[in-house]
Amino acid sequence: MVEFQRYKLKNGLTVLLHPDKTTPMAVVNTLYDVGARAENELKTGFAHLFEHLMFGGSVNISEFDKELQKAGGESNAFTSNDITNYYEIVPAQNIETALWLESDRMLSLAFTEKSLEVQRNVVIEEFKQRYLNQPYGDVWLELRPLAYEKHPYKWATIGKDISHIENATMIDVKAFFKKYYNPSNAILCISGNFDSAMIREQIETYFGGIPGGLKPTRINPQEPKQEEFKSKSIDRNVPADAFYYAFKMGPRKSSDYYSGDIMSDAIGKDNSSILNIRLKKELELVTEINAVITGSLDDGLFIISGKLAKAVSFEDLDKQLWLALNEIKQSGVEAEKLKGIKNKISTAKAFQEQGLLNRSINLSFFELLDDANGINEEPLIYQKIDASDLILFAIKTFTKTNCSLLKVCNNA
Amino acid sequence: MLDRNIAPATHKIQKIHFVKPQELWINESVKLLWMQDVPNETSRIDLYFDAGLRKDRNVIVSLCSSLLLSGTKQKNSTQIYDQIDQLGAYFDIGLSHEGILFSIFALKDNLIEAFCLIFDSIQGATFPDKEIAEKVTEKRERFKINSAKVGFTAQRKFQEKIFFNTPYDELTQISDFDTISKKEIVDFHDKWIKKGLYKIAVVGNIDSKELETIRSRCQSTCITSPITYFKDFCNSPGVFHVEKKSAVQSAIRVGKTMFNKTHDDFFDFSILNTILGDYFGSRLMKNIREDKGYTYGIGSALAETGGSGYFIIGTEVGTKHREPSLNEIKKEMELLNTLSIDQSELKLVKNYLLGQLLKAADGPYAMMDLFLSVDAYSLDMEFYNRYIERIHQIQSDEIKSISKKHLQWDSMSIVSAG
Numbered sequence: 001m002v003e004f005q006r007y008k009l010k011n012g013l014t015v016l017l018h019p020d021k022t023t024p025m026a027v028v029n030t031l032y033d034v035g036a037r038a039e040n041e042l043k044t045g046f047a048h049l050f051e052h053l054m055f056g057g058s059v060n061i062s063e064f065d066k067e068l069q070k071a072g073g074e075s076n077a078f079t080s081n082d083i084t085n086y087y088e089i090v091p092a093q094n095i096e097t098a099l100w101l102e103s104d105r106m107l108s109l110a111f112t113e114k115s116l117e118v119q120r121n122v123v124i125e126e127f128k129q130r131y132l133n134q135p136y137g138d139v140w141l142e143l144r145p146l147a148y149e150k151h152p153y154k155w156a157t158i159g160k161d162i163s164h165i166e167n168a169t170m171i172d173v174k175a176f177f178k179k180y181y182n183p184s185n186a187i188l189c190i191s192g193n194f195d196s197a198m199i200r201e202q203i204e205t206y207f208g209g210i211p212g213g214l215k216p217t218r219i220n221p222q223e224p225k226q227e228e229f230k231s232k233s234i235d236r237n238v239p240a241d242a243f244y245y246a247f248k249m250g251p252r253k254s255s256d257y258y259s260g261d262i263m264s265d266a267i268g269k270d271n272s273s274i275l276n277i278r279l280k281k282e283l284e285l286v287t288e289i290n291a292v293i294t295g296s297l298d299d300g301l302f303i304i305s306g307k308l309a310k311a312v313s314f315e316d317l318d319k320q321l322w323l324a325l326n327e328i329k330q331s332g333v334e335a336e337k338l339k340g341i342k343n344k345i346s347t348a349k350a351f352q353e354q355g356l357l358n359r360s361i362n363l364s365f366f367e368l369l370d371d372a373n374g375i376n377e378e379p380l381i382y383q384k385i386d387a388s389d390l391i392l393f394a395i396k397t398f399t400k401t402n403c404s405l406l407k408v409c410n411n412a
Numbered sequence: 413m414l415d416r417n418i419a420p421a422t423h424k425i426q427k428i429h430f431v432k433p434q435e436l437w438i439n440e441s442v443k444l445l446w447m448q449d450v451p452n453e454t455s456r457i458d459l460y461f462d463a464g465l466r467k468d469r470n471v472i473v474s475l476c477s478s479l480l481l482s483g484t485k486q487k488n489s490t491q492i493y494d495q496i497d498q499l500g501a502y503f504d505i506g507l508s509h510e511g512i513l514f515s516i517f518a519l520k521d522n523l524i525e526a527f528c529l530i531f532d533s534i535q536g537a538t539f540p541d542k543e544i545a546e547k548v549t550e551k552r553e554r555f556k557i558n559s560a561k562v563g564f565t566a567q568r569k570f571q572e573k574i575f576f577n578t579p580y581d582e583l584t585q586i587s588d589f590d591t592i593s594k595k596e597i598v599d600f601h602d603k604w605i606k607k608g609l610y611k612i613a614v615v616g617n618i619d620s621k622e623l624e625t626i627r628s629r630c631q632s633t634c635i636t637s638p639i640t641y642f643k644d645f646c647n648s649p650g651v652f653h654v655e656k657k658s659a660v661q662s663a664i665r666v667g668k669t670m671f672n673k674t675h676d677d678f679f680d681f682s683i684l685n686t687i688l689g690d691y692f693g694s695r696l697m698k699n700i701r702e703d704k705g706y707t708y709g710i711g712s713a714l715a716e717t718g719g720s721g722y723f724i725i726g727t728e729v730g731t732k733h734r735e736p737s738l739n740e741i742k743k744e745m746e747l748l749n750t751l752s753i754d755q756s757e758l759k760l761v762k763n764y765l766l767g768q769l770l771k772a773a774d775g776p777y778a779m780m781d782l783f784l785s786v787d788a789y790s791l792d793m794e795f796y797n798r799y800i801e802r803i804h805q806i807q808s809d810e811i812k813s814i815s816k817k818h819l820q821w822d823s824m825s826i827v828s829a830g
Contacts, residue, residue, distance in 0.1 A: 347519055
């Protein structure tokens with residue numbers, strides 16, 4: 001059980017407190033309800049570029065990291081298609097430094113030209129390192145626009161095109177900050193060794209004075225229901241042919257998420273999974289095969305990916321994969337297997353909750369989903385998923401017209 | 413009225429309370445470490461085997477380590493994996509030049525059952541031909557993918573130069589995957605897994621009867637005389653470039669032979685390493701990322717081996733930034749050799765290091781890992797108290813002299829690929 005307190009400041013900032021007297025550390029986690037899905041199609045990659053700029057100095061403090069390091073702390077952040085999340089990990093006695101820093105950059109940034117210019121270059125190098133300079137690196141850049149036609153999930157967090165980053169201007173940056181970086185669009189979670197009464201006072205001192213703004217309303221273009229099978233082949237200089245089957249599934253808050261999560265473990269997580277045994281071990285069609293879900297806040301994807309064994313064609317694989325999926329639609333997942341997966345989920349959960357940072361990020365994320373207490377309720381939801389839920393999920397999800405297939409062909 | 417221009421007061425970390433695990437000796441060379449005080453249901457067992465890459469051809473060691481759960485006389489691999497799943501357990505296999513680390517993670521009520529299942533499977537592994545063939549294919553494919561990455565290419569070249577002319581400098585070649593015999597794997601297993609267990613570390617609130625099960629199960633597989641490690645490394649200095657025309661970034665590795673925790677200069681060099689490249693505000697990050705924007709990230713580290721260690725700087729930069737980046741790395745080293753670090757930067761690094769150490773000592777798993785990291789060199793937790801003391805005491809001129817002593821550009825192996 002993760003204990004927490006929750007309240008709202010007058011300016012709309014949601015605060016979560018999670019005291020833990022067993023640790024000498026504290027974590028200040030700030031989640032902004034903005035990700036790549038909030039971007040304009042002509043200016044993609046912005047939420048992520050902005051994350052970089054948040055370390056480039058705030059209105060009263062020129063060097064964010066330096067001040068934190070002086071207090072023995074460290075920080076980092078990540079951006080997804082849905083959210084941007086920042087955290088500071090500090091010795092508990094220096095928690096005030098983190099509050100000071102995080103509140104100042106919520107108040108306003110320094111917006112220096114130098115920071116924008118450098119971070120544009122850094123992000124371009126990040127783009128090259130992650131997406132361009134390794135085999136299969138650009139798969140997500142290709143798969144997203146194939147699977148999504150209207151929804152902003154059709155571009156990756158890094159952006160649709162490098163030129164969008166190159167062309168980002170200071171005016172764009174300021175407008176983005178004004179719209180999304182205000183207290184009513186954020187969730188602040190403080191975890192670790194602190195006195196709750198004292199921390200409430202400090203939070204009021206540092207965050208209470210930040211002017212409130214309106215929580216931005218988001219009207220994402222709805223993705224129309226997919227009616228036909230989509231497929232694309234790309235030629236690349238890669239060592240082996242690779243395939244990516246992307247099936248549409250429900251959003252994070254739907255029961256699809258839990259069925260999909262268990263289903264992905266059942267068919268493609270590790271050596272004992274159904275597709276690994278069937279397609280890799282028995283039929284020797286692939287050298288690797290995996291299944292994952294994106295877990296997106298809007299309609300997400302269930303992805304089966306892998307690499308073909310030598311002299312195996314995409315058609316061979318396709319035939320056997322559909323046979324296997326159709327069997328699952330018929331008979332589901334064996335009871336014994338389902339029990340094993342649930343046991344592993346329980347273990348993984350217990351280990352995740354060991355870490356103070358994990359707890360902070362998860363509390364914030366569940367609060368975004370509606371209620372931080374979701375962190376405590378979720379295990380029961382997983383336990384309740386039964387064989388018939390999985391069959392229903394399979395029937396609904398694993399159909400040809402719900403599928404987008406990307407093939408990466410070795411042209412070397 | 414709040415003045416946001418003034419930083420809140422910070423409080424220095426003076427002392428950290430380090431807790432040592434219990435030690436039980438299995439024989440004169442092997443001990444079982446136990447951290448019992450865990451405030452939740454989680455648990456972990458680490459099994460250390462003296463079965464590292466240095467013991468045989470890389471491919472044989474690597475295949476053996478990945479096939480430890482490939483089947484026994486009684487069970488095939490799928491049955492083993494299914495049973496592990498039923499117990500909700502996870503495992504992880506780490507392979508280095510010095511050994512294999514097999515870790516088991518489970519809720520404590522399942523730990524002993526998971527351990528017995530996995531331990532017996534490891535010891536009784538029969539290496540079925542089909543499992544070997546499957547793993548060879550998988551590894552060959554993985555190798556091909558890795559070979560297309562500049563980071564992998566640079567790392568290989570670096571390894572060749574850093575472990576120059578020693579048993580550690582073997583590089584796996586794609587053709588190695590065609591010359592594997594089952595006998596080699598079985599012989600390796602007989603020699604180094606069945607008789608090679610040299611340390612066991614348990615974190616978890618189990619009872620002493622359960623601990624005894626672990627001890628007795630392990631006994632017959634333990635080594636009986638102490639392990640010796642290769643000590644005499646000397647990197648081959650110089651500039652080495654591997655051309656890859658299609659690359660949009662170049663990978664850079666710069667480094668030299670250094671030492672491990674047993675060396676007198678270890679503390680000072682670790683502090684120096686932090687200043688140069690081991691945190692977000694380091695000289696290299698500030699210059700090459702935050703000022704010039706040449707890279708997404710750059711870092712340095714002191715990597716340890718059983719008998720020695722090496723220093724390494726690593727980054728990936730836009731291809732046109734390769735030469736300028738190397739020049740800046742050189743410049744940063746020379747700056748540290750010639751100019752004393754100013755007081756505010758030194759104070760910042762000291763506070764940062766103490767904060768990191770406090771974090772590294774948070775919780776039973778972290779505490780066990782801290783202990784393992786000194787126990788590997790026959791040191792104890794007192795090492796960290798001495799480190800804290802040294803962090804408090806070290807002066808600017810001492811940073812300069814340790815830098816002058818170890819960070820000479822001409823002594824480095826300078827490698828790039830791309």
